Amino acid sequence: MLSTMDFFWERIVPNLDKGLWLTVQIIAPSAIIGFLLGVFIGTLRVFGSPKIRKVMDVYTAIIRGVPLVVQLFILYFGLPSIGIYFQPYTAAVLGFILCSGAYHSEYIRGALLSIKQGQLKAAYALGFTRVQTILWIVVPQAVRRALPGCGNEIIYLIKYSSLAYIVTCMELTGKAKALAAQTFRFTEVFFAVGLYYLFLTTVATWLLAWLERRLSIPGFGGKSR
Amino acid sequence: MRPEYRYALMNTQTPHPPVLSMRNISITLGGRKILNSVSLDVERGELKVLIGPSGGGKSTFLQCMNLLVTPDAGSVSIEGASVNPHDKKALCRLRQDVGMIFQDFNLFDHLTAVKNVAIALRRVKGMSREAAEERAMHELGRVGLTDKADLYPAHLSGGQKQRVAIARALAMDPKVILLDEPTSALDPELVGEVLAVIRDLAKSGMTMIMATHQMDFATALASEILFMEQGNIIERGTPGSLLAPDSATRTRDFCTRLADM
Ligand SMILES: Nc1ncnc2c1ncn2[C@@H]1O[C@H](COP(=O)(O)OP(=O)(O)OP(=O)(O)O)[C@@H](O)[C@H]1O
Ligand SMILES: [Mg+2]
Numbered sequence: 001m002l003s004t005m006d007f008f009w010e011r012i013v014p015n016l017d018k019g020l021w022l023t024v025q026i027i028a029p030s031a032i033i034g035f036l037l038g039v040f041i042g043t044l045r046v047f048g049s050p051k052i053r054k055v056m057d058v059y060t061a062i063i064r065g066v067p068l069v070v071q072l073f074i075l076y077f078g079l080p081s082i083g084i085y086f087q088p089y090t091a092a093v094l095g096f097i098l099c100s101g102a103y104h105s106e107y108i109r110g111a112l113l114s115i116k117q118g119q120l121k122a123a124y125a126l127g128f129t130r131v132q133t134i135l136w137i138v139v140p141q142a143v144r145r146a147l148p149g150c151g152n153e154i155i156y157l158i159k160y161s162s163l164a165y166i167v168t169c170m171e172l173t174g175k176a177k178a179l180a181a182q183t184f185r186f187t188e189v190f191f192a193v194g195l196y197y198l199f200l201t202t203v204a205t206w207l208l209a210w211l212e213r214r215l216s217i218p219g220f221g222g223k224s225r
Numbered sequence: 226m227r228p229e230y231r232y233a234l235m236n237t238q239t240p241h242p243p244v245l246s247m248r249n250i251s252i253t254l255g256g257r258k259i260l261n262s263v264s265l266d267v268e269r270g271e272l273k274v275l276i277g278p279s280g281g282g283k284s285t286f287l288q289c290m291n292l293l294v295t296p297d298a299g300s301v302s303i304e305g306a307s308v309n310p311h312d313k314k315a316l317c318r319l320r321q322d323v324g325m326i327f328q329d330f331n332l333f334d335h336l337t338a339v340k341n342v343a344i345a346l347r348r349v350k351g352m353s354r355e356a357a358e359e360r361a362m363h364e365l366g367r368v369g370l371t372d373k374a375d376l377y378p379a380h381l382s383g384g385q386k387q388r389v390a391i392a393r394a395l396a397m398d399p400k401v402i403l404l405d406e407p408t409s410a411l412d413p414e415l416v417g418e419v420l421a422v423i424r425d426l427a428k429s430g431m432t433m434i435m436a437t438h439q440m441d442f443a444t445a446l447a448s449e450i451l452f453m454e455q456g457n458i459i460e461r462g463t464p465g466s467l468l469a470p471d472s473a474t475r476t477r478d479f480c481t482r483l484a485d486m
């Protein structure tokens with residue numbers, strides 16, 4: 001039997017590195033598209049027609065009210081019964097986008113509601129249409145206000161991306177589980193995988209802090225230049 | 226003439242219709258009559274001053290002029306063309322022609338001074354970024370803020386914010402500018418710099434309608450003073466006629482009490 005150190009370098013690291021790459025490939029599009037979807041849904045929930053608002057509120061309520069695992073099961077194992085098939089990767093990313101979109105929309109909605117009425121009036125008084133006002137005045141301010149909350153959601157996403165293994169996507173957690181089952185060295189494998197996730201969330205925290213600094217504007221709270 | 230307006234020429238025999246004409250504007254808000262069939266014509270180069278007690282309807286009337294508030298009845302015409310409040314294109318055109326300055330500035334908080342001035346040029350008038358920012362710098366120069374161009378609103382004083390707001394309105398080449406108590410939110414020592422800019426505008430012939438309690442300013446520059454109370458214009462006339470020491474007008478009475486405070 002390999003010593004812990006040898007086991008770590010010879011078995012765990014090569015295995016998990018493969019899973020790490022897939023995890024990154026899951027997280028990146030989920031985070032970016034999920035955020036954009038959240039901005040879109042959040043905006044519709046505040047500025048849409050009453051009907052659209054209702055539809056989006058119901059969407060958010062469903063996503064927030066049903067466990068993510070169940071949503072993934074439906075996407076991957078449920079939909080084929082009505083003729084819709086997804087690759088494991090597609091099912092996972094789609095599930096995460098839909099889920100984080102709903103959560104981001106909550107932060108965006110709150111930020112949109114905090115924009116003062118005077119900002120809209122000033123834009124209308126200059127001849128902006130409603131859509132232009134939302135696009136160029138309201139959303140840019142709201143996104144900055146929502147950034148800390150949305151950043152938090154992205155950190156959550158990194159951790160719940162581990163659920164992808166449930167739809168047979170062999171990302172970090174999937175690889176770790178397989179290796180542990182094969183070698184029965186659960187403690188070492190899962191300790192290592194924990195470090196991998198800690199590494200990912202640390203990098204993400206840095207990136208988000210950098211982004212917040214890049215986008216920071218005097219008078220918008222947080223650190224200003 | 227711009228095709229977007231639904232033109233209804235009001236008076237074909239006058240060569241110069243009023244720049245802005247408000248006819249029998251009425252509005253009820255929250256179950257109360259806020260404006261009671263108010264009319265006002267503004268000719269080119271005039272400065273009309275609205276005064277009156279708080280709640281008299283000055284702000285509401287001003288916001289009816291660019292249809293930020295839609296009146297229940299009455300008509301708004303610009304250069305003789307009446308504007309249909311439900312025609313979105315006509316509304317946007319009207320608002321480009323009618324600048325507005327707010328009591329609390331309403332600068333866009335996420336944009337620097339120069340971008341505040343440039344954004345409507347880009348997004349509404351469709352100018353290129355370079356052309357818009359060049360024009361914006363020119364307007365900032367007019368209000369003496371060239372050196373503050375790259376500051377955000379949070380780093381500007383109240384007086385500077387209001388001057389940026391004036392530059393932002395001027396950049397759209399408006400035919401008339403509405404000012405709703407532009408100096409009321411300012412510390413006393415900052416009022417002068419903003420009034421100086423407005424005074425220069427008036428002298429250069431800009432058509433303006435201004436709600437204010439700055440009576441020295443109004444007396445010196447207004448072509449006409451309108452006294453509004455409870456949704457009606459109850460007195461109107463030149464500063465000389467309304468404020469003469471021997472005149473027993475509501476306006477004079479109001480101003481004496483203002484001065485006593
Ligand atoms: N959206 C609204 N709903 C109900 N009442 C309103 C609304 N907007 C304004 N009012 C009322 O209309 C009246 C006139 O308000 P307005 O702001 O036009 O007065 P004003 O002359 O500008 O006063 P001030 O000198 O305080 O600025 C006030 O009594 C106000 O409470
Ligand atoms: Mg007012």
